[in-house]
Each structure stands twice: as structure tokens, then as C-alpha cells.
Amino acid sequence: MKLDSYWTDSAPAFAPAACALPGQVDVAIVGGGFTGLSAALAFARRGARVAVLEAGTRVAAEASGRNGGHVNNGLAVDYADVAAKVGVEKARAWYHAYDAAVDAVARLVRDEEIDCDFMRHGKLKLATRASQMDALERSAQRLASDGVDTEVEILDAARVRGEVQSGRFHGGLLYKRSGQMHMGRFAHGLATAAQRHGAQIHTSTAVERIERLGQGHAHRLHTARGTVTAQQVLLATGASRHGGYGSFGWLRRRIVPIGSFIVVTEPLGAERAHALLAARRTYTTVANIHHYFRLTADHRLVFGGRARFAISSPQSDAASGEILRAGLAQTFPQLGAVRLDYCWGGLVDITQDRLPHAGERNGIYYAMGYSGHGTQMSVHMGERMAAVMNGDANANPWRDRAWPAIPGHFGAPWFLPAVGMYYRLKDRLA
Secondary structure (H helix, E strand, O other): OEOOOHHHHOOOOOOOOOOOOOOEEEEEEEOOOHHHHHHHHHHHHOOOOEEEEOOOOOOOOOHHHOOOOEEOOOOOOOHHHHHHHHOHHHHHHHHHHHHHHHHHHHHHHHHOOOOOOOEOOOEEEEOOOOOHHHHHHHHHHHHHHOOOOOOOEEEEHHHHHHHEOOOOOOEEEEEOOOEEOOHHHHHHHHHHHHHHOOOEEEOOOOEEEEEEOOOOOOEEEEEOOEEEEEEEEEEOOOOOOOOOOOOOHHHHOOOEEEEEEEEEEOOOOHHHHHHHEOOOOEEEEOOOOOEEEEEOOOOOEEEEEOOOOOOOOHHHHHHHHHHHHHHHHHHOHHHOOOOEEEEEEEEEEEOOOOOOEEEEEOOEEEEEOOOOOHHHHHHHHHHHHHHHHOOOHHHOOOOOOOOOOOOOOOOOOOOHHHHHHHHHHHHHHO
16 A cells, blocks of 8 residues: 555656746745646746745645545535625635636636546435535525525435435435546646646745835745746645744644545446446545545545544654544445555645635735635636736635634644544534
């Protein structure tokens, strides 16, 4: 079993064009994940001189390449709860931002001809207890009554069993606009498109410090390879721990990096895979410590979850893999002792309100905090922030939102074990 992401291991590695670090650019983007690459493509299409500065040795190697492969619409928190706090109009707009995000991915795949197995078969949110169906039904009714999503549909236990070969589920809520793709191949295609349109992409170029020049948006970025002066800067680092807490401390106090872990089986074969998940949707269970799963184009089962509230590392990933093996066996016992070919973990950039945050502070623009729903929103926000930085403030769907620091969070997330115990207790008592 490889302790490596299936998405990156089964995709070609993007090769940045050989070029020196530029002394001056119009826009410098810190972070080479989906947000940074999408923004770079948008800027380059307009003819801007743009440089992506990525600390790692390859693009999209962190959250963008270490997730479950879902491209889902719908908020990370219950729509009704959000509407109660901020009002129906704003909650509806935020929900529709995720619809637009999935559309953005589909458009990029089409326009740039990215071969990444993109498909829109929907997402099925599964109830593992009969009592959870009441909440799913209320959610569907509220989405329809507020005119937010009239396409969602409740599936009873019999219909779920017709497409999910498991006896665990009592029904589910189907979101029909969701999709899925091969994250590694999408990353390669997105980076290739950005470079083709003129963006420079520099890997192994960690930004160590950002120095503001005057009172405007111009900054000097200090790296081990030299300095870059940029008229504008976009931070697109997510939960990455590169760069320490120097210029990034304000953001770090507002994001909790939580590990999420995934295993991928050996190829099951077309017939066996179809029997397991006939509709080939993305699937997620209703729980605080939940599971999510889907099939790949080569008929593997991708099975993930927040197995442990711990930071990803080889030792942590291996321990989490054994927990997920048990969860997989409980969900699909007919797979028996199926071989697991891949196991890995990644960091989810959780915010206190479980919603993204994007804006400007001290002349630097930022977009992050996707809270486990980032593959589509990161792509969308790269494009949106490029528009914001080009003068369209209303392009940011998350504008003008307060973002207070998380109390007691100054560095490493010391409180994760306690958070894990709290959510496990909530799941047992639900």
C-alpha cells in the first residue's frame, strides 16, 4: 500500500517552463493549488504578467491533490442554519455560489480541453440512522420553499439500495448538480493552460516574507531564490504550513488545519464496481465524523473520512488507513479482504463558521478557508479574485464578512484531540 495520493501518483507531473524568477510582475500569487492556478489562468488570459510562487516541488500537491475527488454543490453547513443567522437572501446567494463553482470547473474542463474524467452524476447525502432522514427531508423542503434548489430529491431506503450495495443506509438527499473528476489530471491541465496563456509557475519557491511598499497594493516578496516585486499579491495558501507564521500569522489564527484521510482499493473491475455503486455519484454520510466515497474511472473505490483528528504524516496516515479499512468493511462487507493500493492524508482548512473567506487586508488579497468543500470553490474563487483585483469588488461572493480569530489558536492546533472527542460524542448521542 502506497502512502501517497492516488490522484498525484496516477497523473503526469506538471513541468514548469525553465525561467528565472522575475524581478517584477503585475501579480504575484502565493500558492500553486487550484485557487492560485485558476487565478493565474484568469490573469494571464488578460495579458497580465503573473507569477505563481509554490513552496512545494509540484503544483496542487496539498489540499488540491489530496482530497476525495468530489466537485459538490451545496454548503458545508446546513442551509437553514445559515439562513437563520444571515437571512434568506444572503444564504441563497452563498448556496448559489457553489452551483456557480461547479459550473466554473465544468467550463474550464471544456474550454481548456482538460482530460480529467469530469462528470456530473450528483451527490447523495446518506443517512446512517433512520432519525437522520427527518433532518434531510426538512433540508430538502426548505431548499425548495426558499427557491434555492428545486432539483434536490429525497431517496428512500429502497431507492438508495438500488444504487448503493450496502445495508447501512436508511435513505438520502440527492443534490443533482454535483460532479467529480480526477484531481491530479485536472491540476496538470489547469497548470498547463495557465502556462500556455503566459503565466510563470515557480515550484520550490517558498515565500518567506512579504514587504509592503507604501500604502497601496505593491509588495516585495522575499524567497530563497530571490525577490519579486508585484503590483498586487494574492495569498492562496489554504491550510499549508509552508512559510511559518511570519507574514501569514493573521490568516493562520483564523484557520484550523484538520486532517482528512483516504484509502483507494485495487481495481474492482467494471462489473463489480457497477454492482457496488451503480449510479457512480459522489457519496457522503450524515455525521460529524463522516465517510465519503466514489468510484474512479479505472473502477477503484475511493473511501475517505475524518478517521482521526490529527495532522497528516506517514505514521498518522497509516494509522488512519487501518481505521478507514474497518469503516470500509462495515459499509461494504461484500468486498472482503480487498487490497488497498493507496492511503494518504491531507489538511482541510476549516474556518470557525465553516464558510470560505476572501477579501483584502493591508493591501494583500486572499481566498481560502474552504472547509472541506474546496475543489470547486477554490477554482471559482481564483477566477473571482482575479476579477476583484481587476476592479470588480462585487465579483467576490464572500465579500464584507467579519473574520475573527479563533480563541486560543496561535500556532499548532493543540485542541484537535478534544474536538475529535466532542464530535464523536455528538455522533453517538444523535
